[in-house]
Amino acid sequence: MTTEFVKITDPSTPQSISAIDKAAKIIKNGGLVVMPTETVYGLGGNGLDALAAKKIYAAKDRPADNPLILHIEVPEDAEKYCHVSPLYYDLARAFMPGPLTVIMPKKDIVPFSVTAGLETVAVRCPDHKIANALIKAAGVPIAAPSANLSGKPSPTTAEYVMEDMNGRVDMVIDGGESEIGLESTIVMIKNDTLTLLRPGAVTYDALCMVCEKVEIANSVLEMLKENEKPLSPGMKYKHYAPSTPLVLLDGEEENVLDFLTCEIKTKKCAILCYEEESDLLHGAELLPIGKKDDLSAHAHMLFTSLRDADKLGCDIIYAHLPPKTGLGLALYNRMIRAAAHTIKKV
Ligand code: AMP
Ligand code: MG
DSSP, X not given: OOOEEEEOSOTTSHHHHHHHHHHHHHHHTTOOEEEOOSSSOEEEEETTOHHHHHHHHHHHTOOTTSOOEEXXXXXXXXXXXXXXXXXXXXXXXXXXXXXXXXEEEBOTTSOHHHHTTOSEEEEEOOOOHHHHHXXXXXXXXXXXXXXXXXXSOXXXXXXXXXXXXXXXXXXXXXXXXXXXXXXXXXXXXXXXXXXXXXXXXXXXXXXXXXXXXXXXXXXXXXXXXXXXXXXXXXXXXXXXXXXXXXXXEESOHHHHHHHHHHHHHHSOEEEEEOGGGTTTXXXXXXXXXXXXXXXXXXXXXXXXXXXXXXXXXXXXXXXXXXXXXXXXXXXXXXXXXXXXXXXXXX
């Protein structure tokens, strides 16, 4: 299949409107379009079409038991696809449109191939002009997992999308770099309790401001035990991982620098470093991810840095172990997976 590549800078120009209309037709006809969102790029298809969902799994080589997220135009649209509760609207008022995905019991209209056989469905209302225009023009919810091959880091630019998806989808819309750079926060609603299944830019603390009871699923911070079934099927896979081994360093800044200075002498190292460290580490391939305390910058740069680091032919990639607070929890969750839980105390 030939993949059409379209760049959109301003979605309100006549050319962009016609490109979005073309993309919407592809979706309505059962095809696949990669769209930019504020989190990461999404691989979209008609979320009410069982065959389109199957094509998404095939294009990504995604295991069939890992369900898809339905992207909707406005929060109220969730009522068409799931049984919503008052807590959903509390969340919608606080965080939608935005990087929050909510899981609720599904209605019959949603095919089981979208939910991987589950009785629940995940919905999200993105905060991105192009994604929103496309969902509106398509007139259907867009099922869209991250637009990477299964197991690879989620793409945050259209160039990375093309590395994985060229020839596997009908169209790729280039809308520039993803603003956030990490996938959405995922929560499940059960009665009046929220369970955090995947942390993202909507933080645990922010969720606690809206709901009194917020639990954190085991799989967010820990390796699953053998045969343990996670609430979010995606959490059982080694995710976002480069092919070069990644090791996370847990220790005081000074100790990390001492350790790296020694390592650089004997190994070809790629280092995801803070900007402040750039001048202190010589002889390694450095991938600065922003200032030490700027977690939003780290989130924005993480997947790009992992993909770039992987192309350098290094023996090993080192990175700091992020804190587990605020946005750090989302970084921690992604990085322990990318590192297959390899943490070195220094
Ligand atoms: P991705 O869109 O690639 O970020 O992946 C979507 C994530 O949402 C996966 O980790 C899924 O496990 C999770 N997810 C989607 N639907 C459900 C559901 N009904 N129940 C639990 N997790 C879900
Ligand atoms: Mg994904």
